Amino acid sequence: MIVVAHRGASAYAPENTLSAMCEARRRGADMAELDVRQTADGEFVVMHDPTLRRTTDAPERFPERRPWRVADFTLAEIQTLEAGSWYSPEFAGEPVPTLREALQTLKANGLGALVELKVDRKDPLAARRMARCLAEDPHWNRTSGERPRLIVQSFDWVTMRELGRGFPETPVAVLGMARRRYGLRRVARYAAQVHPHYLRVSEPYVRAAHTHGLAVFSWTVNTAAAIRRVIGNGVDGVISDYPDRVAEHMAVA
Numbered sequence: 001m002i003v004v005a006h007r008g009a010s011a012y013a014p015e016n017t018l019s020a021m022c023e024a025r026r027r028g029a030d031m032a033e034l035d036v037r038q039t040a041d042g043e044f045v046v047m048h049d050p051t052l053r054r055t056t057d058a059p060e061r062f063p064e065r066r067p068w069r070v071a072d073f074t075l076a077e078i079q080t081l082e083a084g085s086w087y088s089p090e091f092a093g094e095p096v097p098t099l100r101e102a103l104q105t106l107k108a109n110g111l112g113a114l115v116e117l118k119v120d121r122k123d124p125l126a127a128r129r130m131a132r133c134l135a136e137d138p139h140w141n142r143t144s145g146e147r148p149r150l151i152v153q154s155f156d157w158v159t160m161r162e163l164g165r166g167f168p169e170t171p172v173a174v175l176g177m178a179r180r181r182y183g184l185r186r187v188a189r190y191a192a193q194v195h196p197h198y199l200r201v202s203e204p205y206v207r208a209a210h211t212h213g214l215a216v217f218s219w220t221v222n223t224a225a226a227i228r229r230v231i232g233n234g235v236d237g238v239i240s241d242y243p244d245r246v247a248e249h250m251a252v253a
């Protein structure tokens, strides 16, 4: 079973920063999950929210740019922001990473990448741009080994279908619940995995997904009871803010 650090090890460092990616390794994760969004000039930056308000100093630095949408800022502007102080003064000066920088850090730490593509509006270029960015480093191409080094996931299933069909070297996953009867079969035509919320998962659901050749990762699994529950259901991966807790439970399971 694969342990995935949610937004990096986000219980221990500011989410989606390079520090959180490095912390993921120290906390026993196999992969780190990171959220990516496109800037005004079409670059991918690592950011969960649609705006820069919660996790950066954009409101102080650019007071006139309310509501501070990521999509309204250029990469150069975002690279001047600070994304660690909101979490703790210990992380002051932490930048907003680009997808490329985050992937380099994960590679250097021997971790896999679970890239969540956030798509605000229908964007016909999103899949192609993502594939182009991932193709820059052959390290992230699909391997014949059992564990993919990189998976792209999204709540936007249309974009995942475009990516999965158009760029088969990139394994994709759909976030949410594909129905057991027909949904799993349809999703299996283009995706390698399904990623439902942990409260929706059951043992029969995991079995059904496996029947269609789909691996199951579940999120966001933080408490001991939740971790025990998903391990009992037989999921293939657990996405958690506390990868160390998941690794400990696996050791005794």
Ligand code: G3P
Pocket: 006, 033, 035, 116, 175, 219, 220, 239
């Ligand atoms: O990895 C799945 C999980 O990240 C989905 O929810 O809101 O954290 O993107 P969210």
